[in-house]
Amino acid sequence: MSALLERLDRAYLALFREYPLLWRLAVITGAGQIAFALLNVYALPRYLKYALDSEALIGPVMTTFLLSEMVLKWPMGRLSDHFGRKPFIVLGPLLISLNPTIIVHLPAKLAGLIFPIRAADGAGAAALWPPLFAMVGDLVKSRSRTAAMSVMNAVYVGAMGAGIVLGLSVSGAFLSVRAPFYLASALLILSGATGYLGLPKFQTKAKPAGNNPESSTFISEEHAEAQDGHHIVKYPLPLVIIITFLMSMGVLMLSSFILLYIEDNLGFSKLEIAVLLVVIAAPVMILGLPLGHAADRWGKLLAVRISLSASAVAMWLIPSCHSLIPLAAVGLLLVIGHITGTPPWLAIVSELAPSSRRGRIMSLVSTSEGVGGAIGPLLGQFFWNRNPTSIFYCSACILTLTALLLIFALRKQSPEH
Numbered sequence: 272m273s274a275l276l277e278r279l280d281r282a283y284l285a286l287f288r289e290y291p292l293l294w295r296l297a298v299i300t301g302a303g304q305i306a307f308a309l310l311n312v313y314a315l316p317r318y319l320k321y322a323l324d325s326e327a328l329i330g331p332v333m334t335t336f337l338l339s340e341m342v343l344k345w346p347m348g349r350l351s352d353h354f355g356r357k358p359f360i361v362l363g364p365l366l367i368s369l370n371p372t373i374i375v376h377l378p379a380k381l382a383g384l385i386f387p388i389r390a391a392d393g394a395g396a397a398a399l400w401p402p403l404f405a406m407v408g409d410l411v412k413s414r415s416r417t418a419a420m421s422v423m424n425a426v427y428v429g430a431m432g433a434g435i436v437l438g439l440s441v442s443g444a445f446l447s448v449r450a451p452f453y454l455a456s457a458l459l460i461l462s463g464a465t466g467y468l469g470l471p472k473f474q475t476k477a478k479p480a481g482n483n484p485e486s487s488t489f490i491s492e493e494h495a496e497a498q499d500g501h502h503i504v505k506y507p508l509p510l511v512i513i514i515t516f517l518m519s520m521g522v523l524m525l526s527s528f529i530l531l532y533i534e535d536n537l538g539f540s541k542l543e544i545a546v547l548l549v550v551i552a553a554p555v556m557i558l559g560l561p562l563g564h565a566a567d568r569w570g571k572l573l574a575v576r577i578s579l580s581a582s583a584v585a586m587w588l589i590p591s592c593h594s595l596i597p598l599a600a601v602g603l604l605l606v607i608g609h610i611t612g613t614p615p616w617l618a619i620v621s622e623l624a625p626s627s628r629r630g631r632i633m634s635l636v637s638t639s640e641g642v643g644g645a646i647g648p649l650l651g652q653f654f655w656n657r658n659p660t661s662i663f664y665c666s667a668c669i670l671t672l673t674a675l676l677l678i679f680a681l682r683k684q685s686p687e688h
Contacts, residue, residue, distance in 0.1 A: 286418055290411055293422055295469035296403060299462050301426045301433075303364050303399055306458035308434025310371055310392070311336065314442075314451040316527045318375065322448050323382060330652025333527045334645050335386050339393025341641020344401050348634020351402035357470050360406070363398030365463030367391055371452040397641075399462070401634040406470075408621035408633070416621060417566045417574075420614035425558075428610055432552035435530060439541050508623065510681055512639040514673055515620075518579070519643030521586075521669030522609075524651035525662060532659050533598075543595055550599045551606050562611045571615035572681065578612025579674040581605075586667035590660045 287293055311333060320326045351359050370388050377384055404423065411419040438451040533539045539547070566574035585605035592598040620636045654662040 286415060286422070289415070290419065292410060292470065293407075293419060295465060296407065297422055297426045298465050298469070299360060299399075299403065300423050301430045302458045302462035302465065304427050304430035305434045305437065306364070306371070306455040306462065307392075307396065308431045309438050309451050309455040309458070312431065312526055312530060313435050313438035314371075314448075314455065315374075316531060318448055318452075320531070323379075325382075327652070327656075328385075329527050330648040330655075332385060332389055333648040336389040336393045336396070337523065337641055337644040337648065339390040340396045341393075341638055341645050343394050343397035344637040344641055345631065345634045347397045348401040348405065348637065349631040351405060352631055355472065356402040356406040356409070357466065357472060359398040359402040360470065361463050361466040363395045363402075363463070364459040364466075366398075367395035368456050368459035368463065370395075371455040371459075375449040375452045395459075401637050404617060404621070405633050408618075413618075413622060417571055417615045417618040420617040420621070421562060421566070421610065424614045424617070425610055428606065428613075429552050432548040436545055436548050439545060443541065506619065506623065506681070508635075510676070511620065511623070512636060514676055514681065515616075515636050516639040516643040517669055517673040517676070518616075519640040520647040520650065521643075521666045521673065522647070523644040524647035524654075524666055524669075526651075527648055528651055528655050528659070528662060532662075536659050537593060537598075539595070547595060547599055547602065551602045554603060554607060558607065558610065562607075562614075566611060566615040571619050572677075574615040575612045575619070576674065576677045578608040579670060579677055580608075582608035582612070583667055583670035583674050586663055586670055589663045 315332060316329045319328050319332065347359055370392055374385055374388055404420070407419050407423055408416065437454060441450040441454050442448060444450070530544070533544060533547070569577075582605055585601050585608060588601045589598070589605075592601050620633055623632050623636075650665065651662050654665050
């Protein structure tokens with residue numbers, strides 16, 4: 272029994288004892304992402320389709336949010352290198368906290384204001400996410416960085432499911448399409464307030480580095496920390512950017528349409544949807560951190576390769592799933608692939624530059640994620656209008672290409688290369 276408890280302690284609690292701020296960062300991440308999931312995945316698509324009878328606007332409205340986030344991630348990350356992470360983590364969610372409530376109270380003749388409001392939401396997300404993940408990189412040593420990113424990613428993914436479940440529950444309990452928007456406002460306030468009260472004033476410290484931050488290749492800090500000049504490893508930044516772009520586009524082209532597909536095309540009831548989400552989300556919370564520790568042992572790049580390959584296979588299978596059990600099984604494979612691969616990928620990105628430049632480099636890569644995310648919903652809208660099933664095949668093609676690039680193109684380089 273003591274050996275089992277010791278293993279559980281190493282798997283789940285030891286990291287939080289070593290880095291206690293992870294608890295607070297997890298709360299900020301959870302509250303913020305539940306709010307964004309409520310809006311982007313549940314409340315806004317349904318509001319546009321059923322309340323405003325404007326289904327054709329779902330993709331453009333989502334793209335407005337993602338495009339704004341994309342454009343502003345780079346400057347926000349760079350500014351956080353200079354002014355510290357905390358101001359951005361706090362102000363990002365607080366300054367947009369009333370926007371969800373404003374959207375559902377717009378008069379019909381002013382419905383076009385949804386677009387600038389969504390652009391403002393994108394600015395808030397850009398201020399929150401790159402500095403938050405950069406702070407994880409600042410706080411946690413390279414040997415545990417994938418595990419720490421797994422905590423953030425497990426909360427992030429779990430919050431997606433929680434946002435949908437809360438949307439279903441709140442709208443059903445209050446019989447109101449506006450209730451999820453009010454809840455999103457409250458959660459954004461909680462996220463910003465937790466950052467203000469729970470995070471210390473944290474300023475990155477410049478570290479001397481011989482690398483030009485604007486060059487196309489950066490030395491991995493993980494290997495620099497080893498102080499072994501014969502084993503420095505480098506990753507090509509342009510390829511990292513392309514892979515991030517494809518990952519984002521392949522996944523986010525589905526985000527605003529997946530729930531509509533399950534409801535309208537598969538005919539699932541609200542109870543079946545809730546069961547599906549619980550079956551998929553529960554392993555995320557249970558397995559996220561142990562899989563992060565495993566990825567640290569396997570090697571970050573190998574973990575990403577395996578996970579993207581599994582995700583691509585799962586996406587090919589989704590159109591053949593017409594009932595709850597097979598869809599839950601394939602969905603679980605997809606989500607486990609995501610939680611296995613995303614944290615080591617974030618860890619790789621966080622190690623492309625020292626702490627003094629981490630915010631701007633993570634933001635540069637995040638900008639490519641934003642470009643893919645902005646194109647994704649428009650591509651999804653295009654395929655959705657023609658045949659809802661084809662949206663999954665398009666995503667599967669993109670994820671397969673990404674997996675092939677990871678396996679055959681992304682290689683560790685020696686300094687002379």
